[in-house]
């Protein structure tokens with residue numbers, strides 16, 4: 553009942569749609585809602601009164617999407633409600649239900665994926681077309697497509713900043729998680745020669761099957777130290793998906809010593825508050841040290857699809873139902889920092 557759950561009322565749309573498609577205006581929408589004023593706890597599943605506002609004239613560059621699958625990322629539980637909005641989630645896949653007046657590249661019925669600022673863990677979302685791309689349903693399921701945007705586009709952009717190319721040596725820290733496994737796949741697609749994965753022993757087989765050529769266990773101190781000692785100055789790109797992730801993970805100093813002098817690059821996805829302040833203001837932390845801030849865009853989403861197709865790889869997923877229990881299980885797993893690949897919700 554509304555008193556037990558937080559009920560978010562999103563006004564109904566007054567969209568008139570092209571006549572060619574039969575369309576039934578939804579009267580209710582399920583959505584995973586950030587509870588309370590700050591939204592710091594786990595989401596609760598609410599049934600809202602209607603879908604997000606969308607009209608072709610006031611949303612000229614947007615599309616309205618019926619969400620089929622949605623994936624979660626650590627940022628979903630880290631950002632407060634006043635920054636991230638009331639509905640959880642960025643990554644989604646779904647079908648275009650309506651298009652804004654200026655949209656020319658997308659049409660009603662297209663299967664699309666990307667990230668949305670209005671929340672992906674909901675039956676409908678509204679998103680600017682520059683943050684989405686189309687995919688072929690013959691090649692990708694909606695679940696697979698939803699697993700790709702943040703993890704794979706971040707990794708693609710990170711490996712490019714790291715100047716990874718044919719024959720490169722790449723170290724991927726946190727290799728079994730969402731971004732880590734994406735980086736292993738994409739480093740393989742880019743033709744990297746040495747793909748070294750840092751993960752815990754239990755995930756060695758997983759990262760090797762994904763394309764890692766060497767595995768270093770971070771939970772065996774002597775093994776990790778021996779690796780750092782033997783590889784000083786030998787690595788083109790260190791892609792660090794672990795440092796600053798909330799459990800005291802810290803690899804920055806040791807990583808810098810691994811870089812090939814003058815050309816190697818250290819790319820980190822997270823860090824302390826001072827790293828973020830410096831990274832956002834100066835765009836670069838130090839010489840050969842970079843903080844990645846994902847820039848979601850159509851071209852990179854398309855490049856991810858092409859790269860994965862080239863090496864015939866699909867994302868690894870934990871698929872959860874879009875129910876109160878499924879959402880709780882998914883966020884508990886994400887917060888545990890023990891995820892393998894992506895957590896994806898089935899909304900279909």
Ligand SMILES: NC(=O)c1ccc[n+]([C@@H]2O[C@H](COP(=O)([O-])OP(=O)(O)OC[C@H]3O[C@@H](n4cnc5c(N)ncnc54)[C@H](OP(=O)(O)O)[C@@H]3O)[C@@H](O)[C@H]2O)c1
Pocket residue numbers: 625626627702703706725726727728729730731732750751752753755770793794796797798799801802820821822843844845846886889890891892893
């Ligand atoms: N800057 C950006 O734009 C951006 C974009 C995306 C993500 N991020 C950030 O990047 C980080 C990774 O994101 P994600 O989605 O990949 O997270 P994730 O899927 O939750 O990562 C889980 C993985 O982290 C590994 N891990 C945990 N502790 C570790 C340690 N001490 N050393 C090495 N690996 C460790 C775990 O491996 P084991 O189970 O083997 O321990 C697990 O596979 C997060 O902090 C996230 O917020 C930033």
